[in-house]
Amino acid sequence: MLLAKTGVPAASDLAKVIPSEERLKKGAVAIIECFQSIPCNPCQFACPRGAIKEFADINDIPKIDFDLCDGCGTCISKCPGLAIFVVDATYGAEEALVKIPYEFLPLPAKGDRVAGLNREGKEVCEAEVVRVQSAKGLDKTPIIWLSVPKDYMMEVRHIRLKGGAVS
Amino acid sequence: MKSLRKTELAVIGGGPAGLSSAITAMRQGAEVTLIDRDPVLGGQLIKQTHMFFGSKDQFASIRGIDIPSELIKALEEGPGKVKVELGTTVIGYYDDGVILMEKDNRATTLLPQRIIVATGAAEKMLPFPGNDLPGVYGAGAVQTLMNVYGIKPGKRVLMVGAGNIGLIVSYQLLQAGVEVVAIIEAAPHIGGYLVHASKVRRAGVPIYTSCSIKEAFGRESVEGAVICRLDENWQPLPGTEKTLELDVICLAVGLSPLTELLWQAGCKHKYVPELGGYVPVRNEKMQTSIPYIYVAGDAAGVEEASSAMIEGKLAGLFAAASLGYDHDLESLAATYRKELEELRSGEAGSKIRQGLAKLIGGVSVAS
Known part of the structure; x- marks a missing residue:
């Protein structure tokens, strides 16, 4: 395998x-x-x-x-x-919504444009942060809502913040 | 002459197995003394920032770091009282059953009627040129630096070993903002849970299987490493060497049971590679070849924290029963054994099952 x-x-x-x-x-x-x-x-x-x-x-x-x-x-x-x-x-005409778990700091903010990474950690597209869920009940596993081009909705599973932050 | 301090049950080690042993024995009615060399209870749990697997009964989906407080709460809730001795290292065992302890450079003694040894495991070392350079760490040390003391071990790390510890510590390094150059694994397959592997892969860390470290180099400390591919017989393939620049080499190449006290006490041991090397021979009650000494957790065979907690419950249950506190013994034992069987029943538990078959099959232990 x-x-x-x-x-x-x-x-x-x-x-x-x-x-x-x-x-x-x-x-x-x-x-x-x-x-x-x-x-x-x-x-x-x-x-x-x-x-x-x-x-x-x-x-x-x-x-x-x-x-x-x-x-x-x-x-x-x-x-x-x-x-x-x-x-x-069904999120938009061109974009799909992808929600991912994200346990890294700093957290992105709503409206940020970030690199959409695939399962190998390679950048495949740009994604826009639509919402950041980080309530206490999530127990330190925030959920990032991403708007990504539909072609990449089954590819993007992680993000890299722009401006040098680690993955 | 001062009279010898006594206790019904001494539990040595306050990690997941020892805490569970102490709670269970206390609930059964035994008078328990729990001894740990660290200043806080919890053992390795205090570094485990990831969510646990397993089922709800073993705190699945809860972070390891949040489990000690749950266990300590249960310890304090009673109904009985557990005497906790922290910062105290058990350094010796005498033939008459007395244990020798060191605290603040002073030696004290304790005479328990029963002992549960839950001392955990020690990391294995890997022989290669340069492995004595500063910058070569065990994964446990890296976790302690980062997750207990908030100190980064370095800037660029090579992780050696793709078992669960190697994968999890790599992820925690990324969370701390440290670059992980690669994870290398000598076996042809990733040994840890594949979901952990996928987490570090999508964060950009490559995993190379059939790959090993040939040497570390550097003047004062690690400046780099040479890695190479291995053939199907685990031999280095000439010409595949690759040099990586980095300042930390983190070894996550397995654990072996920490059982010096049991050796000293004269407990029988058996070499079972599936369980981490020499492991104490014990029966299904977690009782060693010396009837009043029990064992639980990684000291009884390297596995993981969820099963360590259940083994701890079993050891606590049977040690208490042997003291006469045998309330609900059969039904509780059946419940815990079923939980253990479930954890070990799948594909991921096959190595443990093989190891236990070698260990428990065919050795009679007085009960």
Whole structure:
């Protein structure tokens, strides 16, 4: 498995977790990029709508019912692996909304233009920060809402602030 | 002559395993003394700024640094009282069961009826030319500098080892604003959880598998390192050397159980590489070959904090039971064993399962 050599999920891994075009057209939805059986289950208790299916075993890989998920993003900061993202393909005509967990300081501010990084840490586009959630309940895992060109909504998973700050 | 201080149960080590042992034994009714060499309780938890995996029963989704206060609260809630001795190192064990402790350069003694050794693990070292240069650190030291004392270890780091510790400490270095030049791993695959690997990859850190450090160089301290690729027999591939400029080499190449006290006490040990090297032989009650000495956590075999906490509960439960405090013993033991089995049941737990089969299978221990 390529992922186990590089840490970067392959297209074949992602194909298993990315919702259908049809579902994406209906609005925001969570994507769980967790591909390895590990003993971890907080996500199944995180969803207020019960969209993350109950595990039979703590080592199960999480599964989302995309019909129940409304992309609220409550699960993002509960995942110890920071592997959950939300994508809203209906956000704008040209732009999609991507919500990512971001545990670095300084935090970006609303309106900042930042570098959108892919899963290898390479800059693929510019993104605009739409909102920064950093309430106490998120327990130091702030959530950054990014407006990105639609072509990159399945690519951008991290950001780099402009002006020299580290990743 | 001063009379010898006594306690029913001495728990040595106040990390996740020791704290859980002390709480469980206290709740069962035992009189407990908890001893730790550090000035605060929590062991390695006090450096773990990441959220824990596992299930709710083992504080999943809570940051490691926030777990000690939860455990200390349980310790203080009672119903019993636990005597806590901080800044106190247990330095010896006598044949008559007396333990020798050092605090503020003074030696004291304690006679416990039962002992739980929860002393954790020590980092392994890697032999390579230049590994004695200042700037070569163990990952635990880097974590202590950054997360306990707020000190950056340097500017540019090479992380050696892509197990969970190497991946997590790399991420914490990035959070501290330190550049991680690369993570190298001698094995052909990343050993840690892949979600941790993905976190550092998308932040721009490359991970090279089948890759090792050949040497470190520098005049006064580390100025660089030569890395090279390994073939399928883990031998360096000539001509693949690459020189990196950096000032820190961080070693995260595994842990081995810290069991000097158990060796001194004469407990049987067995070499089980899957559990980190020499591990004390023990039964399913966490009882060693010396019936009144129990063991829990990494000292019983290197694993991780969630399982250490459950092992601690089991050791505390059975040590208390052997003192006569056996309230609900069977049902509590069954609950904890089930939690442990669940944690170890998946693909990620296969190495631990193999190690435990070697350790526990076929050795009889008096009960």
